[in-house]
Amino acid sequence: MSESKALRTLSREKAFYFFTSIGNYAGESAASLEEFVKKILDVKIKSLEFHLYRGDFERWVADALEDNILAKKIRELKSSKPIGIDLRDRLYLLVSKYSEDLKKTGSSSTSFVKPRTTTVTFVRPKETTP
Amino acid sequence: MKNLKAFLSQAIDLKAKDGGVVLDDLDKAILRALQKNARQSYTEIGRSLNLAHSTIYDRIKKMENHGVIRRYTIMVEPKKAGLKLLTAVMTVVTEPKESERVAEQLADHPDVSEVYTSLSEELSIIAKVVAEDQESLHAFISNVVAPLPGVLRIRTAIITRKHKEENMSI
Numbered sequence: 001m002s003e004s005k006a007l008r009t010l011s012r013e014k015a016f017y018f019f020t021s022i023g024n025y026a027g028e029s030a031a032s033l034e035e036f037v038k039k040i041l042d043v044k045i046k047s048l049e050f051h052l053y054r055g056d057f058e059r060w061v062a063d064a065l066e067d068n069i070l071a072k073k074i075r076e077l078k079s080s081k082p083i084g085i086d087l088r089d090r091l092y093l094l095v096s097k098y099s100e101d102l103k104k105t106g107s108s109s110t111s112f113v114k115p116r117t118t119t120v121t122f123v124r125p126k127e128t129t130p
Numbered sequence: 131m132k133n134l135k136a137f138l139s140q141a142i143d144l145k146a147k148d149g150g151v152v153l154d155d156l157d158k159a160i161l162r163a164l165q166k167n168a169r170q171s172y173t174e175i176g177r178s179l180n181l182a183h184s185t186i187y188d189r190i191k192k193m194e195n196h197g198v199i200r201r202y203t204i205m206v207e208p209k210k211a212g213l214k215l216l217t218a219v220m221t222v223v224t225e226p227k228e229s230e231r232v233a234e235q236l237a238d239h240p241d242v243s244e245v246y247t248s249l250s251e252e253l254s255i256i257a258k259v260v261a262e263d264q265e266s267l268h269a270f271i272s273n274v275v276a277p278l279p280g281v282l283r284i285r286t287a288i289i290t291r292k293h294k295e296e297n298m299s300i
Contacts, residue, residue, distance in 0.1 A: 012277045012279070013273075013277050015277065017272055017276040017277070019268070019271075019272065022264050022267065022268045022286065022288070023218060023220065023267055023268055023271045023284065023285075023286025023288070024284060024285055024286055025271065025272075025275075025276045025281070025283055025284035026283065027282050027283040029276070
């Protein structure tokens with residue numbers, strides 16, 4: 001199975017830059033999903049709260065990593081309004097598990113898989129002459 | 131003017147000193163008059179200083195030629211002109227070897243109006259940025275400034291009120 005797009009390393013321009021508030025860059029960035037997972041543990045909780053509630057994480061995951069499923073999961077996490085250490089733990093768990101699944105299978109176990117279609121051919125019975 | 135004769139008797143050539151020029155009291159008086167209103171005619175300035183307009187013309191031309199007067203410009207009131215309203219002062223901490231390049235790249239950007247290099251505890255660049263609102267300010271810093279190689283951290287202060295904005299006093 002080919003490697004998922006979400007596992008590739010991005011250019012500096014497309015990396016995620018962690019801020020603590022408007023215009024205040026904390027000096028941490030992530031240019032891949034793997035790096036992003038590590039940074040969730042490193043950056044200040046204030047930064048995670050700032051970006052989660054602005055919708056920055058889900059936007060970056062959808063636009064730069066091109067993974068709409070993970071973006072949706074992050075959006076769902078946001079709607080449960082976690083804060084503080086709970087937010088860090090849950091975000092880390094969500095993204096690290098998703099990333100591990102992608103590495104193993106090329107797609108997340110929880111991702112939507114289009115069912116294989118089967119073609120049924122109708123065979124007309126031979127007509128018999130009376 | 132009290133020392134008028136003394137002014138006129140002085141040679142009006144500006145002397146180079148440490149790469150700069152020496153301005154006498156008359157030059158400074160002309161500069162002050164122009165800072166108040168750069169659209170004044172030589173005659174009007176001459177009248178206010180009790181001098182012939184040709185004297186004013188010579189002095190101004192010499193100051194222009196020596197780069198003392200860099201340009202004539204206007205001060206726009208952004209609010210009344212419906213222009214970008216938000217101004218912020220951004221301090222960008224950089225790796226020393228990349229500092230010059232970061233400063234140049236910031237200076238090239240149309241939304242950056244002033245750029246300075248400062249050496250305090252760390253080498254940093256101070257820049258004045260204008261933006262339509264907080265979101266566009268953040269987008270500029272996040273998409274343009276933070277990705278520049280050598281940028282370590284950025285602190286931004288949004289200006290909420292202007293108490294004074296004047297040219298340097300002469």
